[in-house]
Amino acid sequence: VQNLFGELGINDRLQWKEHSMIFAMPSKPGEFSRFDFPDVLPAPLNGIWAILRNNEMLTWPEKIKFAIGLLPAMVGGQAYVEAQDGLSVEEWMRKQGVPDRVTDEVFIAMSKALNFINPDELSMQCILIALNRFLQEKHGSKMAFLDGNPPERLCMPIVEHIRSLGGEVRLNSRIRKIELEDDGTVKNFLLTDGTTIEGDAYVFATPVDILKLLLPDSWKEIPYFKRLEKLVGVPVINVHIW
Numbered sequence: 001v002q003n004l005f006g007e008l009g010i011n012d013r014l015q016w017k018e019h020s021m022i023f024a025m026p027s028k029p030g031e032f033s034r035f036d037f038p039d040v041l042p043a044p045l046n047g048i049w050a051i052l053r054n055n056e057m058l059t060w061p062e063k064i065k066f067a068i069g070l071l072p073a074m075v076g077g078q079a080y081v082e083a084q085d086g087l088s089v090e091e092w093m094r095k096q097g098v099p100d101r102v103t104d105e106v107f108i109a110m111s112k113a114l115n116f117i118n119p120d121e122l123s124m125q126c127i128l129i130a131l132n133r134f135l136q137e138k139h140g141s142k143m144a145f146l147d148g149n150p151p152e153r154l155c156m157p158i159v160e161h162i163r164s165l166g167g168e169v170r171l172n173s174r175i176r177k178i179e180l181e182d183d184g185t186v187k188n189f190l191l192t193d194g195t196t197i198e199g200d201a202y203v204f205a206t207p208v209d210i211l212k213l214l215l216p217d218s219w220k221e222i223p224y225f226k227r228l229e230k231l232v233g234v235p236v237i238n239v240h241i242w
C-alpha cells in the first residue's frame with residue numbers, strides 16, 4: 001500500500017501516529033493499556049521492549065510462556081508459518097502452552113483487527129505473518145490515518161493516474177457473467193446493463209464470494225479455482241465518518 005501511495009505522489013496524505021498499540025481493557029472499562037515502541041531501538045528490540053514494559057495486560061509468567069510458545073515461529077521462518085494454517089489462533093496457543101488469558105487479553109483484539117473474526121476461527125498463519133513483520137521491520141506495526149475520506153483522498157488519485165495513462169474508469173458497471181470462448185478462455189465480461197467488455201487481459205478483483213458466484217461452470221473443476229471452495233468472505237459493514 002505504501003508503494004501505491006509513493007507511486008501516486010500522495011505520501012503527504014498519510015498522518016503517521018506515534019508508534020504504540022493501545023488496547024481497551026475489558027476488565028477495566030474506560031481504561032487503556034499501551035505498548036509503546038521506542039524509536040531509538042531497531043526491530044525486534046523495540047517490540048520486545050514494548051512488551052516487557054507493559055505489565056497491565058500480561059503478568060511476567062504469561063509473558064515468559066508466550067515467548068517460549070513463539071520460539072518455533074521465530075526459528076522456523078516462513079515454512080513454519082505456512083504450516084500453521086490448519087490451526088486456529090486458539091488451538092495454536094493451547095498447543096504451545098500459552099495461557100488462555102493471553103489469547104483473551106491480546107489475541108481477541110488482534111484477530112478482530114486483522115480479519116474481523118475471533119481467535120477460535122482465525123488461522124494462526126495470519127497472526128504469525130503480522131507478528132513476523134512486527135519483529136523484522138522497525139515500523140512494521142506503525143499506523144497512519146488518511147487525511148480525509150478515501151474516495152477523494154485515495155481513489156481519485158488512482159483514477160487520475162489511470163486516466164493520465166490513457167485508461168478509462170467506469171463506475172456502476174456490474175459484471176453479470178464471464179462469457180467464454182470454446183477453448184475455455186474469456187471472451188468478454190457481460191454487464192448487468194446488457195453491454196459487454198472485451199480486453200486483451202482480464203482481472204477479476206471482486207470479493208471472493210462474488211467470484212465464486214460468477215465463476216463459469218467449466219472452470220469449477222480446474223485445480224486453481226477449486227481452491228476457492230474453502231475461501232469465504234467475512235461479512236463486515238463499515239461506516240465512514242468525516
Ligand SMILES: Cc1cc2nc3c(=O)[nH]c(=O)nc-3n(C[C@H](O)[C@H](O)[C@H](O)COP(=O)(O)OP(=O)(O)OC[C@H]3O[C@@H](n4cnc5c(N)ncnc54)[C@H](O)[C@@H]3O)c2cc1C
Binds near residue numbers: 173175176207210
Ligand atoms: C471495516 C474495514 C476496515 C478496514 N480497514 C483497513 C485499514 O485500516 N487498512 C487496510 O490496509 N485495510 C483495511 N481494510 C481492508 C481493505 O479495505 C481491503 O483489504 C481492501 O479494500 C480489499 O480490496 P479489494 O480491491 O481486494 O476488494 P474491495 O475493496 O472489496 O473491492 C471489490 C470491488 O468489486 C466490486 N464488485 C462487486 N461485485 C461486482 C460485480 N459483479 N461486477 C463488478 N464489480 C463488482 C465492488 O463494488 C468493489 O468495488 C478494512 C476493511 C474493512 C471492511
